[in-house]
Every structure is written in structure tokens, then in C-alpha cells.
Amino acid sequence: MKKSMRTVFAILLCLVMVFAFAACSNGGNSGGSSAPAPAPAPAEEDADIPAASADTEDNLAKSKAIDISGLKGSDGQLLLIYGNARPVPERPADPKSLPDDDPLKYWDIEYAGRTTQKADPIVSPADGIIGKKIIMIGQSEHPYWGAVFNGATIAANAYGIELTTWNPNGDLNQQNQLIDKAIQEKPDMIMLATLDAEASVQQFKKIYDADIPSVAFNMFPSDEAMRYVTAITGPDDFGQFRLLAKTVADKVGGKAGVAYVTHLPGGSPYFARAYGPISTYAQDYPDMKTLDLQSPGFEAPKTKQVVADWITKFGDQLNVIILSDDSAQSEGAAQAVKEAGRDDIIMVAAGNSKIGMDLVKSGGLYAITYQSAEADGAIPIKVAADYFNGEKVENAYYLPQAIITKDNVEQYEPAAW
Amino acid sequence: MSSDNSASVVTLKSNTGKVSFNTIANRFGVFLMIAVLLVVGAFASPRFFSGANWLNILSAVSILGMVAVGVSFVIYCGKYGDMSVPMVMALSGVISVEFMRYGIVPSFLGAVAVGAVIGLINGIVIGKLKVNAIIWTLAMNFILEGLIRWSYHGTQIYPDMATAVTYKTGFLLPLMAKLDPNIMNIDLTMRAENFNALAQTYFAGGIPLMLVVMVIIMIIGYFIQSKSSYGNKLKVVGSNYDVGNMSGIRATTIVMLAFMISSICASFAGVFITSVNKVGAFYVGAGYDFQAVTAIILGGMSLSGGRGNIIGVAGGVIMLGLITNILNLFGVGTFTQKMISGAIFIVVVAVNANSLRKLGKDDA
Numbered sequence: 001m002k003k004s005m006r007t008v009f010a011i012l013l014c015l016v017m018v019f020a021f022a023a024c025s026n027g028g029n030s031g032g033s034s035a036p037a038p039a040p041a042p043a044e045e046d047a048d049i050p051a052a053s054a055d056t057e058d059n060l061a062k063s064k065a066i067d068i069s070g071l072k073g074s075d076g077q078l079l080l081i082y083g084n085a086r087p088v089p090e091r092p093a094d095p096k097s098l099p100d101d102d103p104l105k106y107w108d109i110e111y112a113g114r115t116t117q118k119a120d121p122i123v124s125p126a127d128g129i130i131g132k133k134i135i136m137i138g139q140s141e142h143p144y145w146g147a148v149f150n151g152a153t154i155a156a157n158a159y160g161i162e163l164t165t166w167n168p169n170g171d172l173n174q175q176n177q178l179i180d181k182a183i184q185e186k187p188d189m190i191m192l193a194t195l196d197a198e199a200s201v202q203q204f205k206k207i208y209d210a211d212i213p214s215v216a217f218n219m220f221p222s223d224e225a226m227r228y229v230t231a232i233t234g235p236d237d238f239g240q241f242r243l244l245a246k247t248v249a250d251k252v253g254g255k256a257g258v259a260y261v262t263h264l265p266g267g268s269p270y271f272a273r274a275y276g277p278i279s280t281y282a283q284d285y286p287d288m289k290t291l292d293l294q295s296p297g298f299e300a301p302k303t304k305q306v307v308a309d310w311i312t313k314f315g316d317q318l319n320v321i322i323l324s325d326d327s328a329q330s331e332g333a334a335q336a337v338k339e340a341g342r343d344d345i346i347m348v349a350a351g352n353s354k355i356g357m358d359l360v361k362s363g364g365l366y367a368i369t370y371q372s373a374e375a376d377g378a379i380p381i382k383v384a385a386d387y388f389n390g391e392k393v394e395n396a397y398y399l400p401q402a403i404i405t406k407d408n409v410e411q412y413e414p415a416a417w
Numbered sequence: 418m419s420s421d422n423s424a425s426v427v428t429l430k431s432n433t434g435k436v437s438f439n440t441i442a443n444r445f446g447v448f449l450m451i452a453v454l455l456v457v458g459a460f461a462s463p464r465f466f467s468g469a470n471w472l473n474i475l476s477a478v479s480i481l482g483m484v485a486v487g488v489s490f491v492i493y494c495g496k497y498g499d500m501s502v503p504m505v506m507a508l509s510g511v512i513s514v515e516f517m518r519y520g521i522v523p524s525f526l527g528a529v530a531v532g533a534v535i536g537l538i539n540g541i542v543i544g545k546l547k548v549n550a551i552i553w554t555l556a557m558n559f560i561l562e563g564l565i566r567w568s569y570h571g572t573q574i575y576p577d578m579a580t581a582v583t584y585k586t587g588f589l590l591p592l593m594a595k596l597d598p599n600i601m602n603i604d605l606t607m608r609a610e611n612f613n614a615l616a617q618t619y620f621a622g623g624i625p626l627m628l629v630v631m632v633i634i635m636i637i638g639y640f641i642q643s644k645s646s647y648g649n650k651l652k653v654v655g656s657n658y659d660v661g662n663m664s665g666i667r668a669t670t671i672v673m674l675a676f677m678i679s680s681i682c683a684s685f686a687g688v689f690i691t692s693v694n695k696v697g698a699f700y701v702g703a704g705y706d707f708q709a710v711t712a713i714i715l716g717g718m719s720l721s722g723g724r725g726n727i728i729g730v731a732g733g734v735i736m737l738g739l740i741t742n743i744l745n746l747f748g749v750g751t752f753t754q755k756m757i758s759g760a761i762f763i764v765v766v767a768v769n770a771n772s773l774r775k776l777g778k779d780d781a
Binding site for chain 2: 141142143145146265292293294295296299300301302304305306308309310312313315327328331332335336338339340354355358417
């Protein structure tokens with residue numbers, strides 16, 4: 001009995017602490033299962049925010065009248081930017097049987113959805129985007145995702161969309177549960193950044209079977225999953241990294257020892273950010289030799305150790321390091337290189353976070369890719385608007401490709417995250 | 418593998434007068450493994466024994482070492498572990514970034530004060546109310562995570578950037594803004610550089626400040642745990658809580674202090690890892706709870722408490738750094754590294770448990 005009382009007291013103490021924090025605050029977001037509401041970003045152009053309860057009859061006309069092409073994110077960059085989709089080569093009969101350094105081995109990931117024969121599409125009601133209920137399911141609580149949801153919210157507000165954002169904390173089971181929950185809520189559309197390319201087939205089919213249109217964003221699902229998806233939006237990771245790989249190779253005269261700090265194994269960025277450059281080098285720069293690949297995760301201390309160990313092991317053979325993240329990974333790598341006095345090692349990374357851009361300015365990183373997190377969230381909203389406004393929707397929308405170096409870094413400041 | 422702190426005279430001979438493997442394994446297991454790893458490392462790279470490589474190994478485990486010393490007090494007193502370590506690190510990091518605007522010393526003091534308060538709460542609840550340590554500290558971890566994410570809207574904070582938006586909502590920042598309305602007007606540039614330089618400060622020959630701090634914490638931890646009256650009481654409480662109580666030891670106070678030490682050590686680690694990352698965020702420190710427990714177990718400390726010491730913990734920490742270094746030098750991939758590390762962990766713990774059993778001690 002006494003023990004039970006203690007347990008009850010401990011639980012009460014716990015609750016009191018939580019409520020005390022809440023009471024002391026000036027407001028804040030009471031999260032629940034939704035992602036924390038992103039801080040409102042200053043849109044430079046005043047978007048005309050229409051009432052969600054617009055009459056159905058003229059909803060379409062009002063929806064089509066909304067122009068958010070000039071809308072900007074908190075980083076001052078245009079939110080609705082698409083790059084040109086690269087031409088699609090013919091798919092090999094069995095891509096997986098090709099060697100690891102063959103660019104076509106990754107065809108199913110690199111060109112997912114581009115030529116897919118879709119299942120019978122869910123026809124758009126073509127009654128206007130205003131007032132539509134959209135659920136957006138992301139991947140994790142990484143600050144990048146905060147910026148993604150921020151961009152989505154800015155665009156959704158401009159269109160008068162009722163947007164809900166959810167986060168599965170990087171857990172596939174939780175993401176599947178969120179999909180079930182979203183289906184039960186019967187939204188007008190579900191947007192999903194799948195955590196697993198293989199699992200994405202069932203995820204998108206389930207949404208399709210519930211007669212709810214979907215958009216795959218940020219992370220590319222498998223080609224098979226694209227049968228059930230209205231469109232895919234996100235960074236062209238392979239394109240970006242092939243471009244980055246060429247930039248580095250040209251910098252070092254096409255001859256170097258290269259080591260890779262990878263993204264989390266399994267997802268499309270893992271292949272794009274490691275095997276994108278490896279296959280590019282195998283094809284166009286044969287003297288760019290791969291020394292090693294390691295996946296220490298997104299922690300500066302662990303990446304620092306990996307890079308320091310590479311310097312010990314490879315010595316002067318190590319000339320280039322390609323990193324999957326311009327934040328913690330790059331910071332750890334930069335410190336290892338500095339401590340070893342190996343400023344000659346050229347490092348490049350994905351993304352344009354504040355840390356990444358600071359490292360570019362200080363010379364710690366030679367180049368990074370431009371990947372607007374807010375645009376990553378806003379573009380699927382634009383696709384939804386086109387869909388509900390009865391306009392033509394393409395299979396894929398890519399973020400534009402660009403390489404940021406010391407020469408142009410100021411154009412991309414301030415960072416969105 | 419473990420060496421009892423009361424055993425000032427090392428006796429390696431068994432009852433039959435022979436030095437048994439079990440006795441050696443019991444007392445020096447982790448260091449025998451380190452010796453084996455040194456031999457293996459020699460084959461991994463000709464530069465394995467270079468000063469630069471050793472600085473790299475020790476520097477890589479500095480933060481882990483600070484955490485492990487703190488958690489070892491919790492385990493030594495028989496409370497299995499402190500799962501709130503990751504968020505204590507994260508919160509201390511965030512607080513140190515916020516207090517950094519007043520200078521490095523207030524930054525450290527603020528972080529340590531926060532750690533001490535959390536440790537005190539943990540200690541009171543676990544020591545006084547007898548709540549299960551794992552469950553409570555896990556709950557505390559969740560509460561702190563929510564607090565940080567709520568206050569910062571899931572974003573990360575940079576030492577050189579005042580996040581004006583976050584000062585309007587949440588808990589921590591509005592409170593700070595109320596205490597000091599001029600908080601946004603302080604020039605952060607130089608102070609941020611000083612804060613970021615913490616992780617990149619080196620002494621003679623390039624010895625990182627982090628490493629020096631870890632060694633100091635280990636030395637202090639050793640004396641508290643093995644040479645002080647508090648350490649003796651901690652051992653008694655860890656060996657048998659009820660006996661400790663009946664012996665006149667204020668067991669709740671002993672346990673409370675153990676959790677405070679754990680959180681304070683995690684705070685130090687939190688400040689340094691935040692300086693390494695140059696960013697304060699809720700995810701900083703993730704995984705250090707389990708890594709610390711791994712190092713402690715490898716070092717021969719018993720989960721049931723009352724057995725082991727800081728020297729063993731230091732051995733466990735170094736061993737983890739060595740394993741990663743050697744496997745990287747051999748070019749072993751990340752997945753294989755995890756499998757090999759797991760296998761080594763199982764072997765060491767099995768040998769330790771077996772030797773304890775044969776020596777007539779429990780196998781906890």
C-alpha cells in the first residue's frame with residue numbers, strides 16, 4: 001500500500017512538473033501527436049489569405065485566382081521553385097544485377113515515378129484548393145523537418161488550406177500508425193515522406209485504397225509505390241550529388257582518393273549521396289578512387305573519429321571527403337581535419353544549413369548543395385493546389401540544383417534552419 | 418575485472434597458492450582486453466601507435482568518459498542506470514548556449530546548476546520515494562525532451578544567433594527574457610567564438626581541453642568513489658541497501674548524491690558536445706546513456722551495485738574508443754563494426770560473470 005502511494009505520488013509529481021512548465025510559459029504549442037507548429041515565417045509578399053469557408057460555387061474561381069509564385073520563405077528565397085527534371089535513360093532489365101559503380105544500378109530509386117504506369121488515378125473534384133484538409137506526415141524531429149513544415153505552413157496559409165503536420169520520430173511503425181490515423185480522419189489529401197522505400201508500396205496503396213489522393217515528398221518511394229501516388233516532389237538527390245561530384249573532381253584535376261560519410265543506410269539519400277558520386281566517378285573520372293564508406297550517423301563526435309581514423313589510415317592518399325550532411329557530420333569532419341593539420345583535404349556536403357554555410361565561408365567545406373527545406377515543404381502544397389484546381393499535375397517536381405561555394409554563399413543567406 | 422576498493426593489497430593467488438585465470442580476469446579483464454586490442458591494432462596500421470592516433474582515440478571518448486564516470490556512481494549504488502543523461506546533456510547544452518551571452522563561466526555554471534537540480538529531483542524521487550530508477554529517469558528524459566522541444570519549437574539554437582521568435586513562447590526563454598530584458602541586445606559574436614572554441618582548445622602537444630577535463634573528472638570520481646567516506650557508504654548501500662540503512666547510513670542521501678553526480682557529469686559533457694556541434698538542440702546527447710552503461714559494464718562494474726571502480730570504467734571507455742579506431746583502420750563497415758562490438762561485449766561480460774562465479778561471488 002505504501003509502495004503504491006509512493007508510485008502515485010511520483011506520478012503526480014511528474015504531472016505537476018509538466019503543468020508547472022506549462023503554466024509558466026507565455027503560450028507555446030501543445031503538440032499532441034502533431035508536429036510542433038512552426039514559428040510563422042515572414043513572407044515578404046502579403047499573400048491574400050482567403051476564408052476557408054468560401055462558397056463552393058465560386059471556390060474554384062477564387063482558388064485559381066491565388067498566386068503564390070512570389071511567396072518567400074524565412075530564408076528570403078522563393079518558396080515555389082522547381083528545377084528541370086533530367087531526362088530518363090532506358091531502364092536496364094535487372095538494375096540490381098549491375099555492379100555497384102554502374103549509374104544504372106540505382107535506376108529504380110533515381111528515376112522513381114518518372115515513367116511509372118499509374119493505377120487508375122483518383123479523379124480530382126476540381127472544386128478549388130481553398131478549405132481543403134491536408135495531412136502531411138514527415139519523418140523525424142530533425143530541425144530540417146521543422147523548416148519543411150514551416151514552408152508547407154506558409155504555402156498552406158496562402159491557399160487557405162487546413163494543414164496538419166505529423167511526425168513519426170523516425171519510426172516506421174509509428175509512421176504506419178499515423179497513416180492509418182490519417183485515413184480515419186478522411187482528409188482531402190495525404191502527403192507522405194516515406195521512411196522506407198520498400199514499405200512505401202503498402203503505405204501508398206493503403207491510402208489509394210481509401211480513395212484519398214496522395215503526394216510523395218522529400219524521400220523517394222519505390223517505383224512500384226508510385227503507381228498509387230499523384231505526384232512526387234523533393235530534391236533530386238542523385239542529380240545534386242552527381243553535380244557536386246563533378247565540381248569536386250574538377251577542383252582536384254580528376255585525380256584523388258575519396259572517402260564517404262553516408263546518410264542512414266536504406267533510404268534513397270544513402271544511395272544518392274554515396275553511390276551517386278561513386279558511379280559518376282566510375283563513368284567519367286576513373287582516377288577518383290573510393291577509399292572507404294562509413295555511416296557514423298549524424299553526430300559530430302562520431303564523424304570526427306571516423307575522419308581522424310581515415311587520416312591515420314590513408315595519410316596523403318585521402319584527398320576528398322564527401323559528406324551526407326552539412327551540419328553535425330561536417331562540423332565533426334572539419335574539426336578532425338583541422339586537428340590533423342590536413343587543410344588540403346577538400347570536403348563537400350549536402351544541404352545548406354547555417355552550420356554548412358558558415359563552414360563554406362570559413363573554408364571548412366569547399367562546397368555544399370542547395371536544398372531549400374522550406375521549398376521542400378511548400379512544393380507539395382502547390383501540387384495539391386494544382387490538383388484540386390483541376391490543373392495538370394506532372395509526375396515529378398524537383399527542387400532546383402545548385403552548388404554553393406564561398407563565391408556565392410551570401411546569395412543563400414540566411415539559412416532556413 | 419573489477420577490483421574492490423577495499424582491496425588495497427592485491428592478492429592474485431587462490432586458496433591453492435596458484436594465480437588463477439579467474440582472479441586475473443576478475444581484476445584486470447578490461448586491461449587484458451586492451452592489451453589484446455593493442456596487439457591487434459599494431460596490425461591495423463603502422464601509424465596505430467602514433468601520438469596523433471592516440472590523441473584521436475582519447476579525444477573521441479572524452480565526452481563518453483565524462484558521462485560514464487557520473488553514471489558509474491548510480492550503478493555503483495545499485496540503481497542500474499540513469500536514462501535521463503541524454504536530455505540532461507541536451508538541456509545543459511542549450512542552457513550553456515543561452516548563458517554564453519554572459520561569458521564562459523556563467524555558461525558553465527548555468528549548465529551545471531541545471532544538471533544538479535535535475536539530479537536532485539531524480540535523487541529525491543528515487544532515493545526517498547523508492548521509485549524504480551530506470552522508469553523514473555526515462556520519464557524524466559521524456560519530460561526534458563518535451564521541455565526543450567517546446568521551448569525551441571523543435572529547432573536548434575546557434576551560439577552566435579539570438580532566436581528572437583523563440584523568446585516569445587515556450588518556457589525557458591521567456592523566463593530568461595523576463596529576468597533580463599536586454600537579453601537580445603548583447604553582442605554574441607565574440608562570445609560565441611569563445612564558446613565554440615571550447616571543444617577546440619588544446620594544450621601542449623595538441624592535448625584537447627575535453628580530454629583534460631575527462632581525466633580530471635575521472636581522478637575526482639576515483640577519489641570520491643574509492644577513497645572517501647561517501648564512497649564507502651555508497652559501496653555498502655550498493656551492496657545491500659537494507660544493510661546500509663540498518664548500519665546507520667542515510668541511504669536516501671547517498672542515492673540522491675549519486676544521481677546529482679551523474680547529472681552534473683552529464684552537464685559537463687553536454688557543454689562540450691554542444692561546443693563540438695556548435696549548436697544546442699534536443700537531440701544532442703542521444704545514445705550516451707547506453708554507451709556509458711556499456712563502458713561501465715566492460716570496466717567490470719556490477720549492475721547490481723557495490724562492485725567495481727573508476728579505473729575499470731576508464732578502461733571500459735578506452736576499450737570502446739580502441740575498438741572503433743581499430744575497426745576503422747581495418748576498413749570494417751559500420752554494420753560489421755556494430756556486430757563485432759556486440760560480440761566483444763558479450764565475451765567480456767561472460768568472462769567476467771564466469772570468473773566472479775568461480776571466485777564465489779555473485780554473477781550480477
